[in-house]
């Protein structure tokens with residue numbers, strides 16, 4: 001184990017003192033010589049941390065590789081965690097409110113007021129606290145206000161989700177060659193009078209903005225995720241999800257621009273998504289992590305400042321199939337960003 005720290009930190013006038021915890025570390029074998037290993041250490045044979053035949057992963061991890069493998073390496077292999085955004089947890093707490101609404105209102109849509117009340121009950125942000133002064137709302141109150149609006153709009157605009165359907169959340173674990181993918185799917189199930197499933201829709205609720213929705217690249221990750229989840233639904237339910245959609249909760253739902261966007265989940269679309277995941281997992285296991293930069297990707301990348309951004313090739317020439325996306329700018333198939341967005 002290494003214990004390290006930094007005395008000088010940006011924004012501080014004086015050097016920081018070592019922590020009390022560090023000061024209490026005392027043992028004859030602890031060394032502060034940074035140039036040599038402590039005495040008596042024996043080298044063990046190297047051992048892979050993951051089993052070659054079953055790499056546990058999630059879509060969130062794989063999507064980094066499909067955008068830029070070096071980004072995956074920084075985050076997953078080196079364990080560099082990006083700073084926590086101020087509103088971390090906004091999506092989760094909004095999602096919890098929607099789950100609770102479906103639990104509490106299994107047959108009929110709640111009114112906007114009831115939906116907002118449910119949000120008030122469950123709203124929680126891990127890193128932001130309510131304002132101490134009730135007359136001066138802060139980031140917590142602003143975020144809660146926004147979430148109330150989002151959940152109220154959902155209950156108002158999608159009453160049919162409650163009236164004719166049941167929403168279920170399933171955790172799943174599926175095998176795709178050497179990948180063991182875990183995740184959780186939201187399903188909207190339409191039932192007959194005997195509780196048989198007539199139709200299943202995979203819905204991915206997102207709290208991101210639709211800014212960029214006119215760019216085909218915007219849809220790649222969302223399409224891949226819904227298609228993978230449609231595959232998982234097939235496994236957990238034993239039947240195909242007929243439709244898939246991304247529901248962008250923060251957007252207003254209008255006729256010209258609905259905030260629930262259908263994602264292709266035909267067999268071809270789902271197979272293409274699975275092939276992309278398998279392709280990524282094979283390369284991760286081979287240890288191939290080239291840089292695949294582009295202006296748009298690198299600008300938003302958490303590792304921008306420590307990455308040279310010099311384009312590199314993959315070790316082999318196999319290219320995964322195109323992803324099926326909602327038609328955008330006349331494009332309905334596109335390769336993942338590691339190929340379609342590199343400069």
Ligand code: SF4
Pocket residue numbers: 068069070071291292293294297298301302303304307308309310
């Ligand atoms: S800065 Fe660009 S090239 Fe580097 S890891 Fe991020 S996306 Fe990849």
